[in-house]
Amino acid sequence: MATFLRYTNTSVTGFQLKNPQNPFYLHSHSQTRTLSTQKRLVTPMAALSITPTTNISHTFRKLKDQGKVAFIPYITAGDPDLSTTAQALKMLDSYGSDVIELGVPFSDPIQDGPVIQASATRSLARGTNFNAIMSMLKEVVPQLSCPIVLFSYLNPILKHGVEKFMHNIMDVGVHGLVVPDAPFEVTESLRQEAVKNKIELALLTTPTTPTDRMKDIVEASEGFVYLVSSVGVTGVRESVNEQVPTLLREIREATSKPVAVGFGLSKPEHLKKVAEWGADGVIVGSAIVKVLGEAKCPKEGLRELETFIKSLKSALL
């Protein structure tokens, strides 16, 4: 049976800041059969309501009503291994992620910089494959309160068959999909199958996208609009591209759909800035992948991840 835990807004803030030990942390590191056993400590201090995860659009709508900016971390499935990914997903969820992006590793990720490339290579070297990711998600998604957006290059999707792929990811509870090397022109057929399976296909727009084209992209994008903050591949950057406010403004003139900004964001200051500029969500990828994937061991990676997430999340409060 799927059970979902959802924090109410007032409790979340207080809880996380005051309690270093999260009583809702669902299982311990030491357990290898982590997917099937859960430890739950319910304290009377938190107000809990159990609701099913909702889709991406709905999540953004709720946050907007609350005047909040979505915190969207990205991790690569299977780096360092799927069991750690499962734990990381739960941790990211419990520390206040609003949407989580999960990357399907690909052998030739042309949109990704060295950090995420390396994470894909590590994951594939361990034998991560689509079916294994789906099995993991089938167990884990019911334990999450925030929706998952899958991030996959086009070839693996085509290999599985678009219809089968969409059906499979829907089946394990995924709500959204981003395909970085499918240009707008070909997304219509992807979208038709996605819609049938209630998957929201979010499209990317970038600083080099001409305005007319951007308008078509945001019109067709579902769930949210992914604004790539800079001209380049994924990877940590020192500062945020100063073009972002202008790009956000242009997008707002074209659509009322939520806009999440990603690529390069790695520090609390970045998130604060982007939130002030009016983004509806901030996506942090390489910085998180680096912490998790390059740690001495998974246990330490998860520990460092916890600290990092808290510091990032605090910038949005």
Add this chain to the structure above:
Amino acid sequence: MAAAASGSASTTCKTHRLIASPLPKPYSTSSTQLPFKFTSRATAAPTSISCSLTRDSAALQMDDKNDNGAFPVLPRPDSFGRFGKYGGKYVPETLMHALAELEAAFHALANDEEFQKELNGILKDYVGRETPLYFAERLTEHYKRPNGEGPHVYLKREDLNHTGAHKINNAVAQALLAKKLGKKRIIAETGAGQHGVATATVCARFGLQCIIYMGAQDMERQALNVFRMRLLGAEVRPVHSGTATLKDATSEAIRDWVTNVETTHYILGSVAGPHPYPMMVRDFHKVIGRETRKQALEKWGGKPDVLVACVGGGSNAMGLFHEFVDDKDVRLIGVEAAGFGLDSGKHAATLTKGEVGVLHGAMSYLLQDDDGQIIEPHSISAGLDYPGVGPEHSFLKDMGRAEYYSITDEEALEAFKRLSRLEGIIPALETSHALAYLEKLCPTLPDGAKVVLNCSGRGDKDVQTAIKHLKL
């Protein structure tokens, strides 16, 4: 579907026209949907996207040859860069505008007399064109049957170009194009190093900054070319990610381009990659076929009967074939690398053993595993060691217009020796694959059949590899 020639929409889904997608934008035209086949669980309703272009192309083959047996003139490519269902632009959004700009510049310059004049001048005086069409007397003798009959074998001597391969035709033209675009920084990927050397050469000639991405593994086996590139002033950047070979160097070059698109031009070395590259690179190499037609006419008053070329990405083959694609009486044969053998799992025979997918911006045949991960290929020749293939070749194969076979490392080495001994020409190991196929082809050809084989490169760069494998 007799309306095949009526416009670009014909090469995409039949059902697409029923849906009448309203996209009146200059940048997106007919192909708004993924033109691949997928079966829906329910029976496909007329408006469902069950476009099967394999179905379309089969129909074209059988029903649509016109009266004199020629194939209908399909756009190669259409405005979205598709050859049938192959090709296209499957790249990150950041690159879409740059690709559109590049295409516009290419078309403008194709009609620009000044540009054409300048390019032809460089091809003549710097590259050394036109290259000879050489009658290989002793090779022809080798293939004579006991009754004295056999085909006549000619070699198109692309190995005589400056830098020793056909690669420079494209490099020179793209460097000129980059200059017209005002780009001062050039990047390229390279496998064997021939394209890298050609790019470094033209950058030296035109005073452009040059960065070459090369797989770390390839750098080891082609150390001579690495040295040459550096001597020519290029920076050679090793790529360690993935399998550290050509496909990873290509991925890294694409990443560099995504990041530096505003200042940089990417000189892609083959007829692969996103549109407009397959079309552009073919067009810059089509001089090979054009010269061949003229030379054939001069030499024997006719056309070649069979064209043979090795296929890695497919640039030298397209350069030779393109001129003759619409001449139905000219057979087109491409030869890929079978490495240790087609069943060994260690080969690069994409068109024989691959499946359709998307790699480096184009939909084409490629070598992939069950999960859609790209497989590392193997060939003794680094230039054929690519797990993809140009989309136009995928199209020609499906259409039945061109035939594709493969040759093992061993067979290629034999041919490498054979041409050296019989004609005093040491061919590149890549070219040796095409030469090896003559062993299988020539016995089947009628007396006097004219075979033109693209001698795409010379083998000086391969002597170290040959030393390891050949006992002389």
